[in-house]
Amino acid sequence: MTETVRDRQAMLAGLSPSLQPGQLVFCAADEDWARHQPLGMFREAEGVSLILDRDQAEAEGFSVADPMRLITLNVYSALDGVGLTAAVASALAEAGIACNMVAALRHDHVLVPAEQAEAALRILQDLQTSSSAP
Known part of the structure; x- marks a missing residue:
């Protein structure tokens, strides 16, 4: 170590x-976020934010920008x-x-x-x- x-x-x-x-892209997800297997996730007051592979996000129908x-x-x-x-x-x-x-x-x-x-x-x-x- x-x-x-x-x-x-x-x-x-x-x-x-x-x-x-x-x-990678940042995406907003519902409470069933784990099924997306994000690289990162954070629960905010407004909802769940995910960090996803761009290709994966597009394939799963997320709006992809930036x-x-x-x-x-x-x-x-x-x-x-x-x-x-x-x-x-x-x-x-x-x-x-x-x-x-x-x-x-x-x-x-x-x-x-x-x-x-x-x-x-x-x-x-x-x-x-x-x-x-x-």
């Missing part, structure tokens, strides 16, 4: 971002680590790239507009490099 990282500088130095294949790509930050970031989300979001914002962060137990994940995914990946790689420098 890899040790979780809490220190901001160490989290950034260990980002190791990787662009995942395929496109395709996203997923960048996984392969550092084992601690849930109580401070500053990773802010640094990633700020670096992407400076380049005019929207991002939606999803924190999971072992890693953080960044959803970015599909057409800006390669640029976002380069920005995060540069952030890692600059954070690793003495």
Whole structure:
């Protein structure tokens, strides 16, 4: 088991971002959301939000807009680590790239507009490099 990282500088130095294949979309679902086998789900006051594979969402009849790509930050970031989300979001914002962060137990994940995914990946790689420098 890899040790979780809490220190901001160490989290950034260990980002190791990787662009995942395929496109994802956010969809609104009814309470029978589990049958869709989403990558992610969140229950909001207005209903259930799902993160689905774009092809799957289209096949299941969801309205599909704003395709996203997923960048996984392969550092084992601690849930109580401070500053990773802010640094990633700020670096992407400076380049005019929207991002939606999803924190999971072992890693953080960044959803970015599909057409800006390669640029976002380069920005995060540069952030890692600059954070690793003495």
